[in-house]
Amino acid sequence: MASQRKLVYWIALLGALHGVVVCAGFFSPYDPEEQVRTRPYVPPMRIHFVDARGSIHLRPFVYDIRPREGAFDEYEEDTGRTLHLQFFVRGAPYRLLGILPGRLHLFGAGDARVYLFGGDGYGRDLLSRILAGGQISLLAGLLAAGLALCFGLSIGATAGYFGGLTDDVLMRGAELFLALPWLYLLFALRAFLPLAVSPLEAFLLVIAVIGTVGWARPARLVRGVVLSAKERDFVRAARGFGASGAYLLRKHILPQTASVVLTQAAILVPQYVLAEVTLSFLGLGVPEPVPSWGNLLANLQQYSVLASYWWMYLPAAAMVPFFLGYLGLASALQERADAPKIGA
Amino acid sequence: MRYAFRRFLHSVFLLFGVSVLTFLFTTLAPGNYFDEMRLNPQIAPETVTALRAQYELDCPLPVRYLRWVASVARGEMGFSFAYNSPVAPLLWVRARNTLLLSLTATFFAWCIALPLGIWSAERLGRTPDHVVTSATAVLLVIPDLALALGLLLLAVRSGWFPPGGMVSVGFASLPWPRKLLDIAVHMALPVTALVLSAIPLLIRHVRAAVAEVLETGFMRAAQGQGIPRRRLLYRYALPAAANPLISLFGFSLGALLSGSLLVEVVMSWPGLGPLLLEAILARDLYVVIGGVLLSTLFLVGGNFVADLLLYWADPRIRTE
Amino acid sequence: MQPLVQIEHLAKRYRARSQSSRKEVVALDDVSFAIVSGSTFALVGASGSGKSTLAFCLACLERPTSGKIWFDARDVTALSEKQLRRVRPEIQLVFQDPALSLNPRMMAEEIIAEPLAVQRRFEPRERRERALLLLERVGLLREMARRCPAEFSGGQRQRLAISRALVLEPKLLIFDEALSALDCSVQAQIANLLLDLQSAFGLTYLFITHDLAMAAHMAREVAVMERGRIVEQGLTKNVLRRPEHPATQLLLAAAPRFARPRTGAGL
Numbered sequence: 001m002a003s004q005r006k007l008v009y010w011i012a013l014l015g016a017l018h019g020v021v022v023c024a025g026f027f028s029p030y031d032p033e034e035q036v037r038t039r040p041y042v043p044p045m046r047i048h049f050v051d052a053r054g055s056i057h058l059r060p061f062v063y064d065i066r067p068r069e070g071a072f073d074e075y076e077e078d079t080g081r082t083l084h085l086q087f088f089v090r091g092a093p094y095r096l097l098g099i100l101p102g103r104l105h106l107f108g109a110g111d112a113r114v115y116l117f118g119g120d121g122y123g124r125d126l127l128s129r130i131l132a133g134g135q136i137s138l139l140a141g142l143l144a145a146g147l148a149l150c151f152g153l154s155i156g157a158t159a160g161y162f163g164g165l166t167d168d169v170l171m172r173g174a175e176l177f178l179a180l181p182w183l184y185l186l187f188a189l190r191a192f193l194p195l196a197v198s199p200l201e202a203f204l205l206v207i208a209v210i211g212t213v214g215w216a217r218p219a220r221l222v223r224g225v226v227l228s229a230k231e232r233d234f235v236r237a238a239r240g241f242g243a244s245g246a247y248l249l250r251k252h253i254l255p256q257t258a259s260v261v262l263t264q265a266a267i268l269v270p271q272y273v274l275a276e277v278t279l280s281f282l283g284l285g286v287p288e289p290v291p292s293w294g295n296l297l298a299n300l301q302q303y304s305v306l307a308s309y310w311w312m313y314l315p316a317a318a319m320v321p322f323f324l325g326y327l328g329l330a331s332a333l334q335e336r337a338d339a340p341k342i343g344a
Numbered sequence: 345m346r347y348a349f350r351r352f353l354h355s356v357f358l359l360f361g362v363s364v365l366t367f368l369f370t371t372l373a374p375g376n377y378f379d380e381m382r383l384n385p386q387i388a389p390e391t392v393t394a395l396r397a398q399y400e401l402d403c404p405l406p407v408r409y410l411r412w413v414a415s416v417a418r419g420e421m422g423f424s425f426a427y428n429s430p431v432a433p434l435l436w437v438r439a440r441n442t443l444l445l446s447l448t449a450t451f452f453a454w455c456i457a458l459p460l461g462i463w464s465a466e467r468l469g470r471t472p473d474h475v476v477t478s479a480t481a482v483l484l485v486i487p488d489l490a491l492a493l494g495l496l497l498l499a500v501r502s503g504w505f506p507p508g509g510m511v512s513v514g515f516a517s518l519p520w521p522r523k524l525l526d527i528a529v530h531m532a533l534p535v536t537a538l539v540l541s542a543i544p545l546l547i548r549h550v551r552a553a554v555a556e557v558l559e560t561g562f563m564r565a566a567q568g569q570g571i572p573r574r575r576l577l578y579r580y581a582l583p584a585a586a587n588p589l590i591s592l593f594g595f596s597l598g599a600l601l602s603g604s605l606l607v608e609v610v611m612s613w614p615g616l617g618p619l620l621l622e623a624i625l626a627r628d629l630y631v632v633i634g635g636v637l638l639s640t641l642f643l644v645g646g647n648f649v650a651d652l653l654l655y656w657a658d659p660r661i662r663t664e
Numbered sequence: 665m666q667p668l669v670q671i672e673h674l675a676k677r678y679r680a681r682s683q684s685s686r687k688e689v690v691a692l693d694d695v696s697f698a699i700v701s702g703s704t705f706a707l708v709g710a711s712g713s714g715k716s717t718l719a720f721c722l723a724c725l726e727r728p729t730s731g732k733i734w735f736d737a738r739d740v741t742a743l744s745e746k747q748l749r750r751v752r753p754e755i756q757l758v759f760q761d762p763a764l765s766l767n768p769r770m771m772a773e774e775i776i777a778e779p780l781a782v783q784r785r786f787e788p789r790e791r792r793e794r795a796l797l798l799l800e801r802v803g804l805l806r807e808m809a810r811r812c813p814a815e816f817s818g819g820q821r822q823r824l825a826i827s828r829a830l831v832l833e834p835k836l837l838i839f840d841e842a843l844s845a846l847d848c849s850v851q852a853q854i855a856n857l858l859l860d861l862q863s864a865f866g867l868t869y870l871f872i873t874h875d876l877a878m879a880a881h882m883a884r885e886v887a888v889m890e891r892g893r894i895v896e897q898g899l900t901k902n903v904l905r906r907p908e909h910p911a912t913q914l915l916l917a918a919a920p921r922f923a924r925p926r927t928g929a930g931l
Contacts (some may be wrong), residue, residue, distance in 0.1 A: 176361040179647075180640050183602040184620070188366055188636045191624040233765035237825075240723055241779035241832060242752040252767060274487045278606060281489060282621055300493055301610070303507060306500045313497055316490035324485045 006332040014325040021134040025094030028128035029108045029116075033289055034092065036113060036123030039065075041073060041309050044118040052079040059084045062114055073308070083109040118311035121299065126311065130318050133291035137280075138322065140207050140292075141273030145265055147211025148272070152218025153254075153261060159219070160226025161249060171223065177216040185213050186275060190284050199290040206285050210275045218264045222257050229256045259337040266330035270323045277319070293319060351651040355644045362640045366633050367409050412633075421637075422630030426623065431634045434619065439638055441510060442615035446604045446642075448531065449538035450597065457543045461550025462577060468555050476551075480544040488603055492537040492610045505533050508612030534611045538603050542596060549592050553585040560584075586657040594650035598643050605639075666737060667698035668836060668868050669705075669722070674731035676717050676892075691717040692728065693892040699885075701835075704862065704869040706883030706900065708876055708915055714892040715872045719840045722870065723757045724748050736835065753783055753832035760841040762821035766813040766828075772799065773809040776828045783832060798827040803857060819850035823857070830861070838870045843878060855881060876912075877919035880904055888912045 020027055045062040061084045063077035089108035096102055108114070117127040159170040177185070189209045197205065229235060235252050243251075279285035280294025288295055296315040299305050305312055412422055421431040464476040486494075499505040506512065510530050511523075518526060557563060558581060566580050608617030616635050623631035676692040692714045699705040709715050720726040722733060724740055733741050740751055759765035766775055776795035780786060786794070796806050802823040813821055822842060829837055839858070843851045855878070862869060871882050879886050880900055887897040890911040896903060907913045 172361075176358065176365060179358045179644055180362055180636070181598050181602040181605070181643055183605045184636050184639050187605070187620060187624060188632060191627075191632050233759040233761065234767045236720075236725055237757065237759065237765050237828070238778070238782070239725055240752060240755075240757050241782055242749045243782045247782065255769065270487070274489065277487070278489055282609060284624065297489070297493065300496075303500070306497060306507070310497060310501065313493060316487070316493055319487050319490060320485055323487055327481075327485055 003332060003335045007329070007336060010325060010329040010332050014322075014329060017322055017325055018138065021131060021138055023096060024128075024131035024135055025096060025102060026104060027106050028125070028131045029091065029105055029114060030125045030128045031092035031094070032124065032128040032132040032291055034124060036119070039113075039119060039123045040121050042075060042115045042119035042123070043309075044311050045115050046077075047085075047116075051082060057082075057084070059086075061085060062109070062116075064112060083112045083114060085109055085114065117314050118309070120296075120312065126296075126314060129291045129296055130293070130315050133293045133296050133315060134318065134322075136203065136286055136290065136292040137273050137276050137294065137319075140203060140210075140276040140286075141269050141271075144207045144210035144214070144272040144276070145268040147207060148214035148268060149218055149261060149265060151211065151215035152264070153222050153257065155215060156219035156222025157226050157249065157254065157257070160223040161230060161245070161253070163227070167223070171220070174216040174219050177213065178220075182213060183275075183278070186210065186279070187284070189213060190279060199286055202286050203290075206276050206279055210272050214268060214272065218261070218268070221260050221264060225257045225260050226253055229253045259333065263330055263333045263337060266326055266333055270326040273319070273322070347655050348652060351648055351655075355648045358644050359637070359641060363413070363633075363637055364409070366636050367405070367412070412630075421634040424623075424628050424631045426626045426628040426631070431630050434631065435616070435634050435638055438614060438616045438619045439642075441613065442601075442604055442608065442617070442639075443642070445531065445534055445538070445608070445613060445615060446597075446600050449535045449542065449604070450600055452535060453539045453542040453546060453596065453600070454593070456539065457546035457550055460543075461547045462554050462582075464547065464551045465554035465558060466577075468551075468558075473551075476547065480547050483540060484544040488537075488541045488606060489610075491541055492534075492607050495533050495537050496611060499533055506530055510614050530613075534604075534607045534613050537607045537611070538600055541603055542600055545599075546592065546596060550585075550589065553588045553592075554581060557581045557584045583657065587654065590650050590654045590657060593653075594647040597646035597650075601639055601643055668701040668736060669699040669870070670732075670734035671698070671718075671722070672696050672732045672734070674718070674721060674733065675729050676714075676721060676726070677729045690892050692721070695731070695889075695892070695894055697887050697894065697897060699836075699868060699870060701868050702862075702866055703885065704871055704883040706871045706873065706879035706886040707889060708873055708879050708886055709889035709911070710874055710915070712891075713889040715889055716840055717892075718889075719757060719838050719870070719872055722836075723755050723838055724752060725757070753779070754834050755836045755838065756829040756832065756834040757838045757840060758822075758825050758829050758842045761845050762818070762825045763813065765825055766821060768813055771810050771812055772804075772816075772824055775813075775824060776831055779828065779832050794831060795827075798831055799824075801830075801861075802827045819846055819854060822846060822854055826854075826858070826861075830865070833865075834867070836868045836870065838872070840872050841874070844873065844875070851878070858882070874915070875919055876904070876915045888915065 042065060045065070047060045047062055048057075049060060050056050051061075061082045063079055064081040064083055065075040066078045068074040068076045085107050086109060087107050089105055089110075090103050091105040091108050093101060093103050113125065115125055115127075117125070117130065119125055120129070155170055155174075159167040180188075186209060189212065190205075193205055193209070230253060235248055238248055238252055276285055276292065277294035277297070280287075280292040281297050282294075283298065285294055286292040293315045297312070300312055415422060419432060421435065423429075424431050424434060427434060460476060464473045467473045496507060500507045506529060508530075510527060512526055512530075515523065515526060562584075563576070563581060566576055571580070604615065605617040605620070607613065608615040609621055612618070616639060620632060620635040622628075623635065674692050674695040675690075677688055677690050679688050695714075695718060697705070707715050707718065717726070721728045728741060731741070732739055735751065735755065738751070740748065743751065770778070773792055773795045776798055777788075777791040780791045780794065781788075785791070796809055799809060800806060804820060804823055804827075808816070808820075813824070816824060822845075825842075843854055846854065858869070859882070861867060869882070871879065873879055876886075883900050885898065886900045886903050887894045888903070888909060888911055889895065890909075895909040896907070896912050903912065904916065907916055
């Protein structure tokens, strides 16, 4: 089936992207928090194969940089010093998945520092920080989506199954949450929680806030499915041979919600990643020095950074392939769900 | 008329619910403006206590809520600790700017999305449709923050647009046509950011709704009668698709209001967004509540207008 | 002899919940009749006459607003949900559209065995064996046991639904328009299967249909419903020979005529 193949394609893409982020330690050349204060705001270094004298190198290389004479904060390529890129080098230690220690990096250049994506104000390598920040932002989005879906599923199923007053009360509550422009609601909730917290606390707080705000739409969708599933003949038949409510929900009704829940997950994850990024960007989310795509973009709010250091925008561009993957997945799932079940 | 009244009551209920909800959030605050003040060694503890008493913060929550409702009824909305002034005037100025931005963006977004969606629906499955669909997919994939920052970057590096704010220095001395132009130039980027983030979804939904209508029997019958294309589209197809489109309009208002919060902060547009952010960072309780409520008012009001439009447009609702 | 089923003054009203109005709908109004054990009783009427509501009330899937239902000398309307669970195996329902009454994600043998699992009878192996036996009894093949409903034809699916209804060894089977969605030739096959099963297992049938000719083929007694009330009742041959109520006459006029096999319990 064409839709099945599309699904596999999108899952493969997302898997690869997430794989890179999960193995951020391996793919990034340096420790994301390692500072080199003597080299602030290094622009991205270009990869060359042909040097200034015209000879071709088999190994890609970059030129080391030196400060430009007479100019403040500007650099130029030092064509005398070529730094060859070496692959599978030993570098700064890291922990894969937070547990497994490792020291192997995809590439490096010995003792010198290669800034493929440029460096920030403290001389930290932006590529390494983008990968590490991705871990935080993506994880936050995934966990928040999981939380919202848990809430949404339980509340929606309860409302749909019991009907009557329970349904009315719960759905009015959902309407209330949906009536607020969601970013304002997010802010309001975040506002009244402590601001100066440790990065871990901030991370958990952000997930809790986003997940709590987002239950309403999934709940409504699940409720709709449960309501119609409850009236289906095969559920009635099961009641007819003595099945209890819990059994009906578990075996016959909730499985019907699977496709809705999955599609919602694919839609919500990128939204919630963006929510975390927005909160961190504005200083309400994960604070320095822990990198998140949001706080990596935060200093773009200063005019000087915007005007002179364009590569600080790259974390924003990094989000795009992930959004592409999730949206593609969502549309493939939607297509599959819309396909007819039992033919006439 | 009963329908309109019921929708109105519904909106009022929503607003009350939201106000209670936001007020309840304040009970979560383990810290507030005055606790932070207390930490400041330069301010004597007695001053803090006196100020707290002055703002009646030690009353129980329900009492505070009722007092706040009473003050809203009088047209005030509490007191801002940070600005040391009533909240309402602060909000209105900023709200006006936010409305200006959001409404302009809504207008342009629909001006682009509606014709494009219809045009695409007419040529469903053929090359022009694919072009439009691909373009909207590309836009959808770019997150709002990236879009806003990207535009800002473009503005700064090209110098064509001012990098933020609403008016230039020396605005007051300009003659009024130049004033309008000045504001328009400053609005260009934020409006573009909002429009670009809104149109992909709008185009998709318009296209879907119109395509569905174009498939139906009555459209083919009308075609068979030889009615000219433009009339067909705008006098027959569009009204039939009005139902989902009007609901979409209500939804797009909410999305644009949320979106404007971020765009205003990024592009330094003096609207509710930056005010809200400041208030949050400063723990200015009543400003936050007032800001959230005002934006909800806009959203609920917009949806109410959409409901009324629906009532006017769809005769089926009138007969229920 | 006591009838198996005795329905007394059954009434069902409910409020339609639409956006604006709160109209009260009368689905059943003072319905009374009895079904003798081992026989087939037909309930005939146009759409919306209340037949399905009656079926659900009798199958204890819905509570009537007033009236009593006596099943096997027990008042099922007075039982609690827990007590009802013990009565349920004895009354089973076969629905109109098997595409909707069978869970599309389950295999045939799971579908048939499910009631046994819910009622916690027998070990899984024995359940499966019984399911396979029933599968064959209704005219399907053992090899089809692992297929999902989508892989069966309409008639085969209905046979599957019937075998599921039989697995708990019920006394009463209610057929809610069970043949209406099938092709004419398939209808005749399944009708004969039902008659065959009835005599083999001593089952009692309540056969609900809008097709008077089908009722004639299957049932000894018939009741005609219109808008929640029984307007005419009696032995099938009498009602068909001399229909008194206009509703009956309308239904008779609409019924297609087909040759009645000699094994029919009707005329």
